[in-house]
Amino acid sequence: MPKVEVENVYKIFGPSPKQIIPLLEQGEDKTKILKKYKHTVGVNRTSFTVEEGEVFVIMGLSGSGKSTLIRCINRLIEPTSGRILIDGQDITALSSAQLREIRRKKIAMVFQNFALLPHKTVLDNVAFGLEIQRTNIEERRRKAKEMLEIVGLNGYDAAKPSELSGGMQQRVGLARALATEADILLMDEAFSALDPLIRKDMQNELLSLQQKMHKTIIFITHDLDEALKLGDRIAIMKDGNIVQIGIAEEILQNPADDYVREFTQDVNRARIITASAIMRDAESIVLEKSGVLIAARKMKELGISSLFVTKKSGELLGIVTIENVSSMIRQRKEDLETIIDKNIETVGLDASIDEIIPLFLNTKYPVAVLDEDNKLKGIIFKSTILAGIAGEGGNNDATHC
Amino acid sequence: MQPIARLPLGEYIEIGVKWMTNNLAGFFTGIREGLANLVGILGDLLYLIPVPLFIIIVAALSWWVSGKNLAIFSVIGLYLIYNLQLWDKTVLTLSMVTTATLIALVVGLPSGILMSKSNTADKIIRPILDFMQTMPAFVYLIPAVYFFDLGTPPGVVATIIFAMPPIVRLTNLGIRQVPEDVVEATKSFGATPSQLLFKVQIPLAIPTIMAGLNQTIMLSLSMVVISAMIGADGLGKVVYEGIGQMNVGKGFEGGLAVVIVAMLLDRITQCIGAVQKKSGKVFIQQLRDKHSQNKSI
Ligand SMILES: Nc1ncnc2c1ncn2[C@@H]1O[C@H](COP(=O)(O)OP(=O)(O)OP(=O)(O)O)[C@@H](O)[C@H]1O
Numbered sequence: 183m184p185k186v187e188v189e190n191v192y193k194i195f196g197p198s199p200k201q202i203i204p205l206l207e208q209g210e211d212k213t214k215i216l217k218k219y220k221h222t223v224g225v226n227r228t229s230f231t232v233e234e235g236e237v238f239v240i241m242g243l244s245g246s247g248k249s250t251l252i253r254c255i256n257r258l259i260e261p262t263s264g265r266i267l268i269d270g271q272d273i274t275a276l277s278s279a280q281l282r283e284i285r286r287k288k289i290a291m292v293f294q295n296f297a298l299l300p301h302k303t304v305l306d307n308v309a310f311g312l313e314i315q316r317t318n319i320e321e322r323r324r325k326a327k328e329m330l331e332i333v334g335l336n337g338y339d340a341a342k343p344s345e346l347s348g349g350m351q352q353r354v355g356l357a358r359a360l361a362t363e364a365d366i367l368l369m370d371e372a373f374s375a376l377d378p379l380i381r382k383d384m385q386n387e388l389l390s391l392q393q394k395m396h397k398t399i400i401f402i403t404h405d406l407d408e409a410l411k412l413g414d415r416i417a418i419m420k421d422g423n424i425v426q427i428g429i430a431e432e433i434l435q436n437p438a439d440d441y442v443r444e445f446t447q448d449v450n451r452a453r454i455i456t457a458s459a460i461m462r463d464a465e466s467i468v469l470e471k472s473g474v475l476i477a478a479r480k481m482k483e484l485g486i487s488s489l490f491v492t493k494k495s496g497e498l499l500g501i502v503t504i505e506n507v508s509s510m511i512r513q514r515k516e517d518l519e520t521i522i523d524k525n526i527e528t529v530g531l532d533a534s535i536d537e538i539i540p541l542f543l544n545t546k547y548p549v550a551v552l553d554e555d556n557k558l559k560g561i562i563f564k565s566t567i568l569a570g571i572a573g574e575g576g577n578n579d580a581t582h583c
Numbered sequence: 584m585q586p587i588a589r590l591p592l593g594e595y596i597e598i599g600v601k602w603m604t605n606n607l608a609g610f611f612t613g614i615r616e617g618l619a620n621l622v623g624i625l626g627d628l629l630y631l632i633p634v635p636l637f638i639i640i641v642a643a644l645s646w647w648v649s650g651k652n653l654a655i656f657s658v659i660g661l662y663l664i665y666n667l668q669l670w671d672k673t674v675l676t677l678s679m680v681t682t683a684t685l686i687a688l689v690v691g692l693p694s695g696i697l698m699s700k701s702n703t704a705d706k707i708i709r710p711i712l713d714f715m716q717t718m719p720a721f722v723y724l725i726p727a728v729y730f731f732d733l734g735t736p737p738g739v740v741a742t743i744i745f746a747m748p749p750i751v752r753l754t755n756l757g758i759r760q761v762p763e764d765v766v767e768a769t770k771s772f773g774a775t776p777s778q779l780l781f782k783v784q785i786p787l788a789i790p791t792i793m794a795g796l797n798q799t800i801m802l803s804l805s806m807v808v809i810s811a812m813i814g815a816d817g818l819g820k821v822v823y824e825g826i827g828q829m830n831v832g833k834g835f836e837g838g839l840a841v842v843i844v845a846m847l848l849d850r851i852t853q854c855i856g857a858v859q860k861k862s863g864k865v866f867i868q869q870l871r872d873k874h875s876q877n878k879s880i
C-alpha cells in the first residue's frame with residue numbers, strides 16, 4: 183500500500199470554488215478562469231502516489247501550485263475536491279480532532295523560512311510538536327535533545343532561534359519535524375532560503391538522515407540540482423497540473439513537453455560541473471613496474487577493457503587495450519611499451535562537461551584528467567558524464583559541485 | 584426652496600436614554616455600586632501602603648524596568664506630590680485609572696482576540712471602536728450622568744469607554760501580525776485553536792498588546808481627570824476647583840501632579856514589554872552560558 187495517495191485533488195480559491203470544477207473538466211485553463219470567473223486555480227485535478235521510504239520531489243515555476251498541493255496533504259489548505267489517503271485512510275473525511283491526531287503522529291512539516299517560534303529556546307522549539315501532544319516536559323526535552331544531536335546542534339539548547347544562522351535554524355526546523363517521529367515529512371522549499379554551500383550541506387545531511395530513518399518525504403524545490411540529488415521520483419507542476427512524473431533519468435531524457443524541457447535545460451549542469459568533480463579514481467599501471475601480465479590481470483580484476491599507463495612519476499604515457507595485451511601474451515612478448523596507444527584525449531582538472539563531451543566523438547577510450555604536470559588524476563567514462571549531469575558526482579564531488 | 588426636514592436624531596437619543604434610565608434603573612444602580620466599591624477598595628489598599636514605602640516600590644520598579652534616571656524622577660515627583668498634599672487625591676485617581684484599565688482589559692482583550700479570529704467580528708467591532716475613540720470625550724459624560732448620577736462611577740464608565748479601543752485594536756493587530764508560517768507550523772503539528780492562541784499567538788503579540796495597554800492607561804488617566812466635571816473625585820477635582828475658583832496656583836499644582844503620574848505610568852508600562860527580554864531567568868541563563876563557554880575554552 184502506498185504511504186500517500188493523492189486522488190483527483192482540486193484546489194480552487196474564490197467565493198464558489200466547486201462551480202469551477204466542471205469548467206476545468208471541460209478544459210478551461212487557469213488564465214481564463216482567473217479572467218472570466220475571478221477564481222484562482224491552485225491545484226487542478228492532480229493524482230500521484232508516494233511509496234513508503236520514498237523521496238518525492240515536486241518542481242515547478244512560481245505559482246504552479248506546489249505549496250498549495252503540499253498543504254492539501256495535511257489539510258493546512260482544504261482541497262476543494264478529491265481524496266487524500268495516508269496509509270489508506272482518507273484524511274479529507276476526518277473531523278478536526280482526528281485530523282489533529284494525524285498531524286501530531288503521522289505528518290510533520292518543514293518550512294522555507296523555518297517558521298520557528300521566536301519566543302522559545304531552540305530546545306523548546308524542537309520539543310514543540312511534543313508539547314502540543316501534551317507530552318510531559320522531561321520526556322519531550324529528552325527527546326528534543328536527542329534530535330538536536332542528530333542534526334548536529336548539541337549545545338545550542340538554550341539559544342533563541344534568532345541567535346542562529348539560517349542553516350542552523352533550518353536544522354532546528356528539521357529536528358522539530360523529526361521529534362514527533364512522524365513518518366511523513368513535508369518540506370516546502372525547505373532549503374531555498376539557504377546560501378548554496380549550506381544548502382549543499384543540508385541536502386547531504388537530509389540524505390544521510392534518510393538512509394537511517396527511511397521517512398516518506400515530499401520535497402518541493404525550484405532547483406533541478408536539488409531535485410536530482412534528493413528525489414527518488416520527480417513530479418513537475420504547471421498551472422496546477424502535474425505534467426510529468428518519473429525518475430530523474432526519464433525526466434531528463436524524455437521531457438513530456440517544452441515546459442519540462444526548459445526546466446531541465448535551465449540548469450545547464452554541463453557548464454557548471456568540472457572534470458575533477460565527476461572523474462573516477464585513476465586506475466593505471468606504472469610502466470617501469472609492469473608487463474603485459476600485470477596489465478591483463480588488472481583489467482580482469484576491474485572488469486575494464488583498457489588501462490592507462492603512467493611513468494613512475496605519475497606522468498601519463500598512454501593507454502593499452504585488452505586486445506593488444508592478450509595478443510602480446512599469445513605471442514609471448516612482454517614489452518608493454520610497444521603497444522601503448524598515445525592517441526588519447528586528455529583534459530585539465532577544471533574542464534567543464536561541455537568541453538569534455540565532444541572529446542568522446544574522437545576516441546573510443548575514456549578521457550584522462552591531468553594536472554598541470556601531466557600527471558594522471560582521474561578518468562572520465564562516457565557513463566560518468568551522464569551521472570555527473572544527473573548530479574551524482576564522482577569521488578570528490580563535495581569540493582566542487 | 585423648502586429646507587429639508589431636520590432629522591431629529593438628538594431627540595431620539597434622548598428618548599432612548601430616558602427609556603433606559605426608567606426601565607433599567609436596577610441594572611445601572613448595580614453597576615454604580617459595583618464600580619464605587621471597586622474604586623473604594625483599590626483606593627483603601629493603596630492607602631494602606633505607607634507613603635515612603637510606596638515611593639520606594641515605585642522607584643525600585645522604575646529602576647528595574649528602565650534605569651536610574653526614571654527611578655530618581657519617580658522619587659522626586661512622588662515626593663513633590665506628597666509635599667503638595669495631593670497624595671490622597673493621587674491615590675484616588677490611581678485607583679480610578681486602575682479600575683477603568685482592568686475593566687477595559689477584561690472586556691478589551693477577548694474582544695481583540697475575537698476580532699483577530701473572525702473577519703466578521705472585525706467588521707462589526709471596528710466601526711464601534713472608531714465611534715468610541717473619535718466621539719469627543721465630553722459627550723460620554725452626559726449619558727453617564729443620566730445612567731449613573733453624578734460622582735466617581737459615571738466618571739469610571741466614561742473612562743472605560745474612552746480608553747478601551749487601543750487595547751482591543753492592538754490585541755487584534757498583534758495577533759494578526761504573527762507570521763503566517765509560524766501559525767501554519769503550529770497547526771501542522773496538530774495544535775488545537777486554543778493551543779495556537781495561548782502558546783503562540785498571544786505570546787508573540789505581547790509587545791503589541793503592551794503598547795495597547797500603555798495607550799489605554801494614558802487615555803484612562805486623561806479621562807479620569809476630565810470626569811471631574813461630573814463630580815468624580817481625584818486630581819481632576821483639584822484642577823477643576825482651581826478653574827472654578829480662578830485659582831491659578833491650585834490648578835497648576837493639580838495639573839503638575841497629573842503630569843507626574845502620567846509620565847511615571849507611561850514610562851513604566853512602556854518599558855515592561857521590553858523588560859521581558861532581560862527578565863531574571865533569561866539573565867541568569869545568559870550568565871550561565873557565558874560561564875560554560877569560558878569553561879569550554
Ligand atoms: N490563499 C490564496 N488565495 C488565493 N489564491 C491563492 C492562495 N494561495 C495560493 N494562491 C494561488 O494559487 C496558485 C498557486 O500558488 P502556490 O503558492 O501553491 O504556488 P507555488 O508553486 O508554491 O509557488 P512558489 O514557487 O512561488 O512558492 C497561485 O496562482 C497563487 O496565486
Ligand SMILES: [Mg+2]
Pocket residue numbers: 248249250370
Ligand atoms: Mg510555494
